[in-house]
Amino acid sequence: MKYFRLIWKNVWRKKIRTSLTILSVFVAFLLFSLLSAFGFAFRGGVDVADAERLIVIHKVSLVNLLPMSYLNRIAATDGIAFVTHATWFGGYYQEPRNQFGQFPVDPDAYFAMYPEFNISTEQFEAFKRNRTGAVVGQELADRFGWDVGDRIPIQATIWSRTDGERTWEFDLEGIFSTDDPRGSTAIMLFHYDFLEEARAFAKGMVGWYILRVESGADPVQVAKSVDLLFANSPAETKTSTEAAFAQSFTKQFGNIALIVMLILGAVFFTLLLVSGNTMSQSVRERINELAVLKTLGFGDRTVLGIVLSESIVIMLIGGLLGLGLGWVLVQGMAKQMAAFLPGIFLSPGAILGAVGLMIGAGVLAGIFPAVKAMRLTIIDALARA
Amino acid sequence: MSETLARLTGVSRTYQKGKEKVEVLHQLNLEIPDGDFVAIMGPSGSGKTTLLNLLGGLDKPTAGTVMVGDAELSSMSNSQLSRWRSNHVGFIFQFYNLLPVLTAHRNVELPLLLTNFSAKERTKRASIALDIVGLADRAKHYPRELSGGQEQRVAIARAIVSDPSLLLCDEPTGDLDRDTADEILGLLQILNREHGKTIVMVTHDAQAAEYAKRMLHCDKGTLEAKEVA
């Protein structure tokens, strides 16, 4: 609008002061975007969880295994489209710190359960044909530089083999990816049959079941009926939605969200102080000019609007720059840390929230000086000059 | 003489200073015909600036009425006064009061931001105003790059850009040397004689008063006519 030139020129009155303020805003919003992206990861991909997938674990703890015999009984329950299973293998590649998820599964069923994973048909068929074959996610392949055809040895920490060996070798038959930028592919999938055949103990046991609810069925009801099936048996179950399951972990980390909020609170409080100080100095220096504007016929509310706009402009410049750099960094970090903390992501909601914050902070920082400017009586102001 | 442009009737202005009441203007009556150029002289604290403020709608009287054109200023609200000022009056101050962050041209354009004119129209009118005061070549300069006299000319251009009928000047030559002061006063005269602007000028300078058509003396809140030599 037509006052923009005036607002812009006023913002840059004192170049150094404005630049420093903008830089403070920049830092604050850079922090905001980074913390928000990490916070998202800590929510354990709750937002990506499929509402119609349920996870069934041993009631006492995830660490306990469930019998394979449960598969058919669950499949027969009302409201369930189909079931499959997975188990935590818990090995590492070359060094103990290279841990990531390896899961022995039923290939067809697992990929049907997780349609978000994309893999070429040939690779998938090759995988199915090879008992010792495995497929890995793109993120994992990138991290270790694996190619299809590589032989990948995994050191098992839990599962020793019947032959006493603890190294399990797999042939990499395919690499899969996902379209959803929030999802993680830092995992490896291989044949359950291979595990079953070669493992030294816990034959016939799996880690957990995944089931898909029939459309129209109530997930909560279905979950209850599954648990009812196995109540009072030696291995009781606990069934929950994928989202709830993911959350149960993140909740164990204590209130990460709260800590992040507190830190951001401290940062923004300081930011408001700095910007508020800048704005009030800026207005104090210009009492005269603001009075002149009023003599020219600029209304009280127009003057208020001009000062507030200056504050908001400063916030927007610094904030958008900070958000921009934050975005770039998040892309990089998400790749780097995909194995330890998957799902680092700056969501559209967070971005929108940031912009809202910029405007809100702009108003808060500028409101007192702006009201002061609005209330100026021309005569007093001019007389003071 | 043509019709009256401004009229003050029974105007008093009293201020509260702590516990005391100070009466700056007392039962003042004044008529300013259209096309007039009146100089108001008097000692400090005599109320001349207050008088100017009342004429410009910057202040309201404690008693009496102020009429300028069709508008009864004493009964208008603050926002009404703002709007009225933007169209009907131009101010010229002793210390110019230009916005340091804007160029001369943009300073002159400032009052036009309150109108509905397009950007092109605004630029054109501002240029015309700068032309009238003879500073077209300094349009892109910032106030800090101009001399005192030049700054005052820009201020005058700003005061006339929305074509008001009334110009109110508060010590317009107070900060200028003799020669420059004369130039400015000459310009004011041209604006009065050739462009029909009614000018009320408050001044300490007796020589400045000579440029006006008539002179009034303000003392202790009342006005007296004084002969212009």
Added chain:
Amino acid sequence: MRAINQMLAVTWLNLRNLPQRVGSSLVAVIGVAAVVLVFAAVLSMAQGFERTMITAGADDTAIILRDGATSELTSGMSNEQVLIIADAPGVLKDGDQSVLSAELYVIVDVRKISNNTEANVPFRGVQSGAFDVRKNVKLADGRMFEEGKNEIVVGRAAQQEFVGLETGSTIRFGQSEWQIVGSFEAGGSVSESELWTDVRVLQSAYRRGNSFQSVRVKLQADSSLEELKAALDADPRINPDVFTEKEYYSGQAEGLTQFIKLVGYPLTILMSIGAIFGALNSMYSSVSVRGKEIATLRALGFGPFSILLSTIVESALLALVGGIIGGAVAFGVFNGFQVSTLNGPSFSQVVFDFAVTPDLLVDGLQAALVIGAFGGLFPAIRAARMPVAQALREL
């Protein structure tokens, strides 16, 4: 000498008229306080966690796991192997009994008092030597569990953090009920986050047959570790990893501690940069407000260097005040605050206190001084370079 006197004089003047510049000075102080506060708070988590884990570890206790296990949970040992260890050289004997405890733990779900969500808590089966192989462990109230019975003693920290673990209450895990007969203290170490019972009873309840996960032995002397290790490595029937308990716990703590530091340090650096901008802003404004005064001092003969130094000193002092405030608040609010979180390798909760240590506070103050120095540098240069005549003319 004269230079120092000058500098002191100017600094004193600066500080004396600080009240006039309260607004912007306060901004700088609070900015620095916020940085130090966040720094101390976040890193005290790492400190506290590390301390809890490492306190648990003794140098004269060895912990033996199966070769390649990354933690007790992924380890497995048979009864024969335990017996072999019991007879190995280097193990302390009490009479002719070896001082050891072969142990096994499972994860159970208990609700946290703080947010009422279920959390993984270690439920450990131990032998009679359990108290002896650990430092500083003693019964706090109630009594020790009786062997062969479904009785539990709970760690004091676990009792405070989770629901329903009071002495005298009964708790149900899966199909079995357990009586809580007492609680124990362990010097604030990670053991206090656990529930203990007789290992035989645990094995039976969770169908672990006669297997264990780890063996803790008291060493005859700190140096006995090598001896023990050599003997066990040589034995073909057993394939162990032998560490001092201290080593083991450091390793367990590493993941989370590193993570907190990985987040904490960059966060602090970023915030410090922001604080530097804030401080710069304040100091620039301070210098411009003091323009006339500085010019006057220069005209009187004070050298530019004294002006420069005094400005930096003022900035550093303001930052120091901010740092002290931030540190004090961090200490007052966070120190000793109990919290629990999930530790990856053990897959279970560890209860610990935030520990705002002197080290941390010193680090924080150092950061504050750095912020102050940088925040004052450029404005100081500007102050020193101010053209005297011009500044005086603007009077």
